[in-house]
Amino acid sequence: MAKAARRVTSADVARAVGVSRTTVSFVLNDRPGQSIPEETRRRVLEAAQRLGYRPHAPARALAAGRSDIVLLSLHSMTQGPTVTSVVEGLAAALAARRLTLVLHLGGEGTRPLPDVCAAVAASAVLGLEPFDAATSAALYEAGADVVLPTETDSLADYQREVGRLQAEHLIARGHGRIGYATPGIALAEPIANERLRGVGQACAAAGLAPPVVLTVDLEADSAARAVAGWRQEGVSAVCAYSDEVAVAVLAGLRERGLAAPDDLAVVGVEDMPTARLAGPPLTTVAFDSHALGRELADAVLEALEGRRYGLAADARHFRLIPRSST
Amino acid sequence: MAKAARRVTSADVARAVGVSRTTVSFVLNDRPGQSIPEETRRRVLEAAQRLGYRPHAPARALAAGRSDIVLLSLHSMTQGPTVTSVVEGLAAALAARRLTLVLHLGGEGTRPLPDVCAAVAASAVLGLEPFDAATSAALYEAGADVVLPTETDSLADYQREVGRLQAEHLIARGHGRIGYATPGIALAEPIANERLRGVGQACAAAGLAPPVVLTVDLEADSAARAVAGWRQEGVSAVCAYSDEVAVAVLAGLRERGLAAPDDLAVVGVEDMPTARLAGPPLTTVAFDSHALGRELADAVLEALEGRRYGLAADARHFRLIPRSST
DNA sequence: GCGCGTTGGTAACGCGCGTTAGTGAATGGG
DNA sequence: CCCATTCACTAACGCGCGTTACCAACGCGC
Numbered sequence A, B: 001m002a003k004a005a006r007r008v009t010s011a012d013v014a015r016a017v018g019v020s021r022t023t024v025s026f027v028l029n030d031r032p033g034q035s036i037p038e039e040t041r042r043r044v045l046e047a048a049q050r051l052g053y054r055p056h057a058p059a060r061a062l063a064a065g066r067s068d069i070v071l072l073s074l075h076s077m078t079q080g081p082t083v084t085s086v087v088e089g090l091a092a093a094l095a096a097r098r099l100t101l102v103l104h105l106g107g108e109g110t111r112p113l114p115d116v117c118a119a120v121a122a123s124a125v126l127g128l129e130p131f132d133a134a135t136s137a138a139l140y141e142a143g144a145d146v147v148l149p150t151e152t153d154s155l156a157d158y159q160r161e162v163g164r165l166q167a168e169h170l171i172a173r174g175h176g177r178i179g180y181a182t183p184g185i186a187l188a189e190p191i192a193n194e195r196l197r198g199v200g201q202a203c204a205a206a207g208l209a210p211p212v213v214l215t216v217d218l219e220a221d222s223a224a225r226a227v228a229g230w231r232q233e234g235v236s237a238v239c240a241y242s243d244e245v246a247v248a249v250l251a252g253l254r255e256r257g258l259a260a261p262d263d264l265a266v267v268g269v270e271d272m273p274t275a276r277l278a279g280p281p282l283t284t285v286a287f288d289s290h291a292l293g294r295e296l297a298d299a300v301l302e303a304l305e306g307r308r309y310g311l312a313a314d315a316r317h318f319r320l321i322p323r324s325s326t
Numbered sequence C: 001g002c003g004c005g006t007t008g009g010t011a012a013c014g015c016g017c018g019t020t021a022g023t024g025a026a027t028g029g030g
Numbered sequence D: 001c002c003c004a005t006t007c008a009c010t011a012a013c014g015c016g017c018g019t020t021a022c023c024a025a026c027g028c029g030c
Helices: A010-017 A023-030 A038-051 A057-064 A081-095 A113-120 A133-141 A156-172 A186-205 A220-232 A243-255 A289-304 B010-017 B021-028 B040-052 B059-066 B083-095 B114-119 B131-139 B156-172 B188-206 B222-232 B243-255 B291-302
Strands: A069-074 A100-105 A122-132 A146-150 A177-180 A212-215 A237-240 A265-269 A283-287 A316-323 B069-074 B100-105 B124-131 B146-151 B178-182 B212-217 B237-240 B265-271 B283-287 B318-321
Touching: A038 A156, A057 B114, A057 B212, A069 A081, A069 A113, A069 B100, A069 B146, A069 B265, A081 A100, A081 A122, A081 A156, A081 B100, A100 A113, A100 B083, A113 A133, A113 B059, A113 B100, A122 A133, A122 A186, A133 B156, A146 A289, A156 A177, A156 A186, A156 A220, A156 A237, A156 A265, A156 A283, A156 A316, A156 B083, A177 A186, A177 A220, A177 A243, A177 B069, A186 B146, A212 A220, A220 A243, A220 A316, A237 A243, A265 B178, A289 B146, B010 B021, B010 B040, B021 B124, B069 B114, B083 B100, B083 B124, B083 B291, B100 B114, B100 B291, B114 B131, B124 B131, B124 B188, B131 B146, B146 B178, B146 B291, B156 B178, B156 B237, B156 B265, B156 B283, B178 B188, B212 B222, B222 B243, B237 B243
Parallel strands: A069 A100, A069 A122, A122 A146, A177 A212, A177 A237, A237 A265, A265 A283, B069 B100, B069 B124, B124 B146, B178 B212, B178 B237, B237 B265, B265 B283
Antiparallel strands: A100 B100, A283 A316, B283 B318
8 A cells, every 4th residue: 555556558568568559559459551570479468468558448438539339328217127138149249349338327416417528528428218309409519429320310210119019919819809918107108108109000900999998007906997997998908017016017917806817917127037936937028139139339339430320120139928917 | 410429528618618628627626725706617618518518438437546436346136125225225325425336237248357457447446245256356357446345345245134033033043053044156155144143143142052054945846855844853933045936935834735834934135026915925134225325335435435335244233034934 | 125925826747558750771673 | 782561669638537735816914
């Protein structure tokens, strides 16, 4: 602790090898178009390793005018094991291109996203749902080169596909009147609306009436009231916004002395770890979250290179897992 | 898009006001010991606002030798709604001191933590479980000023307290032989072991035999086997590592045609959203996650100022929520 | 009038790095 | 033997900022 702990700089490496700082920089950055003899390269790398040299990121960002940071914005509703998996896929794909992913969790009292973007000097800012125009503009203002996805990206297609899969499964099981269980949470609404739209499309395609939408809080009696409402309307199966909401509906049934799937079929979304442990085990729509992460990563990388990127709903990412609740 | 989009610098602000860059810096950083007339201060702030000036974080970090970034390291087991809440509390408390919190989610193929620390130039690195000596050293090497918590911090006390609360509740309910359900996951083991130790202490204090430990995967039949094992040993109540594991045990009971609490009482940890929706609603240990976040924030702030910090288990943060599974 | 502290500033350095423009030596072609 | 090219490498600038050292003007006591 007595040492001043001065950091090792590229000048130290240069001095150790007996070359200029420029050469060190060329070696460490694999500068294309600059021929470096193998011997020199080796000695530089060895010295850097031996001295424990690590480029100072802020200095690098300042000089180069760009950073290696990608920021992913999350909030309490874009969370859970599935998101974890998306993040892993994304981080791994970015790491392969020497980019570092960090997360920001928005919420009460936390800093506004543009501030965070500026604080880490992110070159790209990502989200799991589209940024509106004003937010995008603020992020560009804060120094981001790429903001993704925006409203023009057809990310909403993914969510509609989810709803469609849920409804088609129930319709194939012979249900003629479908309900939809939405949580009463503002943050969830953008996604909930898209999923509901997908359910509606499937119903229309099968010649059925539009789904009966009821709000279900994560409380058994709230769910019980909704269950009563659906049964009154002749609904025999409901699509839930998420597995959590689906579990609430199961609890509502239990409270009324009823059970899925005979009294009401229930299908969720996410395949959370406890979905298969519910009573009865929950039918749900899962998605290949690693693939989704990689796809997002591809889009960022394309965009960072200044090329057009494609971000389209790929139905193969989603699949319905039939269990005993339908 | 035609504009070169040059960023606004403090020199632009200085020029607009007609003062030196130094003065601008003094005003924006509230430099103590430098008297600035109210009129000048006002004009600088106004110009900065009007031009949309935002200090360039990397340049600032380079010049000042420190950054405003705090990095929190998570992995798939330190995740979920409760952690979200801890993060919110932490982020809010840090934001009040002009520090920015970002998250790193470790996992397969992601960058090593020291790399991430260096990439964002974090001045502090936090975790939800202690860093071992080697990791701490690597983080300091990577430029962190503060690493927290370490093995010398009594953070483990928190986890023991959790286990103790679970066991004491069951013992108070008259159970004489206690089981422990641990997940078969390496990442969870450090915490699981501490919680188990707390359970063991409570058992010993009540003059009971040590808990019967069985591994429970998040599958109904794995849990069913464990249930059979406990009943064979005369266990009438089990503490589960988490709510998820507890829900698995409930599923295992169901598979055997049994039910909590009569055939086996079950208590979880976390109070996840679906805990109250389980069949039967789950007794669990919840904790005041916002308070935990604030406490962590206080410790970081103290440590960043170079002062000693205290990080002690406060039992008031935890409470047992009795429901119908015990 | 002079010394002296305070007020309200400024000029200039350097943080660590990427990058551009060059430079001397070796090489090859005519 | 001379010129052109390639090779291997370097000097020096500037990114945007915090900070230190310094300075002119002013009031005030003597």
